[in-house]
Amino acid sequence: MLKGVPILPRGGGTPHSLKLMKESPEKYRNYMFLVPGMFFLLLFTYLPIMWSTWLSFNRWNLLSPQPKWCGVENFLKLWNHDVFWLVMKNSFFFVTVSIFPTMFLALVFAILIDERVKGRVYYIYSLFYPTLIPMAAAAMLWVYIYSPNLGVLNIVLSKFGLPKLGWLGSSQTSIWALIIMTFWKNLGFFMLIYLAGLQNVNRELYEAAYIDGAGWWRRHLAITFPLVGPTSLFVLIVAIILTFRVFDQIHLMTEGGPGNSSNVIVYYIYENGFKFFDWGIASALTTILVVILLFLTLLIFGLFGKRITYTAD
Amino acid sequence: MEEKKYETVLKIFILQFAAIAVILPFVWLLSTALKSPGEVFTPTLKLIPDTFMWSNFLEIMDRAPFWLYMLNTIIVCVGILLIQLLLVIPAAYAFARLDFPGKDVIFLLFVIQIMLPLESIIIPNYLITKKLGLLNTRTGLILPFVASGFGTFMLRQTFKQVPNALEDAALIDGAGHLRFIWHVLIPLSRPTIVTFSMISIATHWNDYFWPLIITDMDRVRTLTIGLGMFVQQESGSDWTLLMAATLFVCAPIIAFFLATQKTFIKSFLTSGIKG
Known part of the structure; x- marks a missing residue:
């Protein structure tokens, strides 16, 4: 095992004569605490990953009803398929375009709310409530808001004499419509996490900067933004997980269309598995997604890992 | 640390604007859930239904x-x-x-x-x-x-x-x-x-x-x-x-x-x- 390689900081550190852990030789009994959790972790996370990795090298679809080894055929098929590249483009577009503006505005609103004494709870809840609404319900609500003739958005647009938009029904706008709705849904959640992070910032720093004549924007740019770094890292990770697994709203609002213009990776996996019944291709896509997610994890922890683990302890 | 008057007003304005913008879709949901079908098929924006259709539920x-x-x-x-x-x-x-x-x-x-x-x-x-x-x-x-x-x-x-x-x-x-x-x-x-x-x-x-x-x-x-x-x-x-x-x-x-x-x-x- 990787003994002695401190992947994550160890607890305590100082030797401790009375500690329960010193009860060796029953040291191995400590595993008992992990067994139940490990069992389900292996059964529903790591076993599935191994299985789908194996399946991604098998042909298994309606024409070949038993899994049959086929090497990298599934990956080659995807590589040569335009829709796959469109889906990848859409996924990364969705992730980048929705994460950074949401994070930035969430932080700004957290700061503004943190500075208010009156009406705090009102502001928190009015921004936070969309997080609580099930995505399926939010999706239905927004299908209605976006509806071409009866939808409130197009009615407002035409009141101002502007042309109506196709929203979900047009390949130009469908992904934007989904991004706007997802922004509305996630903003309050990130805001709340930032608000928790702001509670750790030393208020005296602001006083000092104020006395030195720094304005509001300058104070936060120089103090708040760097000091909430660890929180931003946490928010970034949560945001990546949330947006890479986007499915519900796509299934209910656009079904990836029109013309795959809003198809993203998890929906594409679903389509291949449960609509085209091509389990081999769906497994290959799962492998690709897992590799992307693991790569992003390594990247994030490699770049900022020390900061998050040490400040969190 | 004192806030300038205009700063306070501006901040509250921004917060209120965001809060209302985020709440509006939900108000629209409430309002539509209580309307009668006829009221939905008009291109006017009406927030409060003529009669509250509790029977929808x-x-x-x-x-x-x-x-x-x-x-x-x-x-x-x-x-x-x-x-x-x-x-x-x-x-x-x-x-x-x-x-x-x-x-x-x-x-x-x-x-x-x-x-x-x-x-x-x-x-x-x-x-x-x-x-x-x-x-x-x-x-x-x-x-x-x-x-x-x-x-x-x-x-x-x-x-x-x-x-x-x-x-x-x-x-x-x-x-x-x-x-x-x-x-x-x-x-x-x-x-x-x-x-x-x-x-x-x-x-x-x-x-x-x-x-x-x-x-x-x-x-x-x-x-x-x-x-x-x-x-x-x-x-x-x-x-x-x-x-x-x-x-x-x-x-x-x-x-x-x-x-x-x-x-x-x-x-x-x-x-x-x-x-």
């Missing part, structure tokens, strides 16, 4: 078993949370305060799981659940979510902050692992446990993808998937009923959070979610 109950969906959702959410706590607390305890070979590697397995949500490995999970004969069962809706890397991580951070002196005191008083967890760690970590529980309930109340693929009968369906099926069945014909059903799906979770808002916000702001 009775109507949706006739068309789909929404109370059954709600019961199933409650069973699934509570089931997930209880088993999660049973698994997560001992695991977090072991990672925070015990030592054993391979600790770092095993902890890494739990942390990596945070990045690999069920949705990303849906295909093999479906195949495994099918092999276990759990399709169309509430057990099948519960079990895949019970090992929570996120919860383990959160609680481990909190358990680490409990001073060693308390552990010594408990040990001198003759407490074992379990007593120490039950009488010292859990009470001291209450805010984190409350926060985790609420996040867990909100997350699983909202699950859609998993119930979509493993259920195909009303008997075990949850609210979100029931709503999805209701939409297909009504094929978008009557927006008042669709919005009434949508409201019915959101209402319990929003009511739950409004009832517990003080605990929730306080716990959230003081618990381990600091990055």
